[in-house]
Amino acid sequence: MPELPEVEVTARTLARRFDGQRVRAVRIYNPNLRWRISDSLEKCLTGERIEHISRRGKYLLWHLQSGVLISHLGMSGSWRVHEAQRAPVRQRHDHVEVQCDGLIARLNDPRRFGALLWHAHSGGDVLHHPLLAGLGMEPFDPRFDGDWLFAATRGRRSPIKQVLLAGKTVVGVGNIYATECLFAARIHPQTPAGRITRRRYARLAAAIRGILAQAIDLGGSTLRDFRSAEGVDGRFTDFAKAYGREGLACVRCGTRIRRLVLGQRASYFCPRCQRP
């Protein structure tokens, strides 16, 4: 499943090629994604200049002159960029194509849990869109740090791992990343979020930024393989210090890594150096 690092790499790649381009045509081969793509999408996009492509949480935002195209990759979506003249024939599961001068972007999504929605500027700030309004802080926002996490979690009794996964406090910390960040910060995944001290949150915030940045770099450096179903996430696990390492020695203290299931997701932790 595409996680924040993958979506960030996609946003950067699309932005590099499409910022400033004008949409010449849109083809919708299969409108049946998570929600049916609106019949008017083609009309909304055609002729519009793409001002900028960015990311909020796991949403890609194509900012056009009169609105924003919101794209979510769901479980299996990906955007692929081709030179128009050298574009391969349309692949199975290529559902949408955006054509600009000499360049096309195709949305491929085998499982079709992704979404593609148009939000007109007349509908207000896109960040207030129902899909985006409830999202947590961006981990690379300058306001995000240990003090911010500390303040945001006072009174919270849920385990920190679940608070991270919910995405309502901070976005982008999926299961593998949450496991790794808590290991790096030496916090037991079941620790009630409201009990964690400011100092430990400073370590956690630094871990979240560092580990996500590492995954983004990894995605950027291996972009050629982007079509692999594994994605950044899969390759990232090669570098994991806790995730998937049940029974292996902790790299810090040698104790065997344990596995526990929290909210139906596997967690791995060192029972010695990750404290409640």
Ligand SMILES: [Zn+2]
């Ligand atoms: Zn350890």
